[in-house]
Amino acid sequence: MTGTTGIQQTVTEVLDELRTLDDPRIRAVNEKHGDDHGVNLTALRAIAKRLRTQSDLAGALWATGDTAARLLALLICKPKAFDAMELDTMIREADRPKVHDWFVNYVVKKGAHAEDLRAAWMADPDPVVAAAGWALTIDRVTKAPDDLDLAGLLDTIESDMGTAPPRLQWAMNTCLATIGIESPDLRSRAIDIGERLRVLEDYPTSPGCTSPYAPTWIAEMVRRRQA
Template sequence: MTKNEILETLNSLGNEKRKQMYIKNGADTNTYGVLLGELRKLAKQVGTNHQLALELWQSGNTDARWLACMLFQAKELTMDEIKSMVSQVTYPALIDKFIGEVIFNHKDADFLAREWSVSEKDNLGRAGWELIALNISDGKQNHDELEEILTTVTRELQTATPGKQWAMNHALCEIGICYPMFTERCIKLGETLGVYKDLKVAKGCTSAYAPNWINAVVNKRKK
């Protein structure tokens, strides 16, 4: 399939209610609102295709970029391409998708995590801290690195910009979940900082408030 054929397919699969939800959550208006299940089916049909993924990304369409994340060959992306792509995205869910699906396995992921995590730009800060959170959950951080992360979280979480704050809080929770020796400390730190304590959560969903998030996952894993 060509880029134009895929864009036509995405347009036909668009869902107006889902489109408005995506836009409300930060997506660009250049969005069709395709259900994620449909995007996964299409990705399976197309298969890995790096050049096509680049063309879909360059279209600027949210759904096309989401699909592209499932078609990229991460090792083929240059540092300049990656930096350009991330700088173009402000939709938090797409940032997380691109980081988790593509950049996490790139050879320069650790370098990018360090660079982006200290950025004053919210989208880059989120990208950097999401990489850190993924590294934590994958067991890639040693004790000293975890201590350094917690020091930064203690100092910056309350005042971080929204997207960066969310990913930084994610990192805090992953430490508490994945490293038992840090669990109680992370819960207490979450209580002290109080970030997301008053966040309203839909029925059946887990709160982003660190003590609740950590306890929910830890208790689930014990069952």
């Protein structure tokens, strides 16, 4: 009982600190992207560095449902301590884009269940969960593509990406571009799919940044590698 009280008190203190760091201007920018917090991520990382790894505190922060608290939880948890069922539950709770992204990249990819979950999540009817499966697949395309059916992935992208919900569509488009960049034999087909579906063709891109439109993205990355 004493330990639980101590954790709860610490959670309250951390939440209070996060509230003092909430900047309305940052929140307004984040809300345009679906994230409901206003904490500068550099400041958030500084708190995580101070707290170091604390699994119990991470679990308690995640349980609050607060976006900034969940981001902090992902920075101080032990990724390899989660079993597959816990990870599956958490991805279904990761309803904000930044939480979703950090959870996949900072926790799932570093654990022992990434490959099993990748296959299960890609087939999940929930598009947010499926997007996580595609994000893990992108990592495989880049690092360990030998036993992946890349042509089959392109088949799925070609048939489903055009009508997919935004977060899933973004992940599938990223996979399309990654296949085109990493697999010369499939590059022409990847570009052709991108040109026909025209997904993210008009996405606003800041000067100096590469467009997420797959044909442009593929061409630019290939050019850089050949330079």
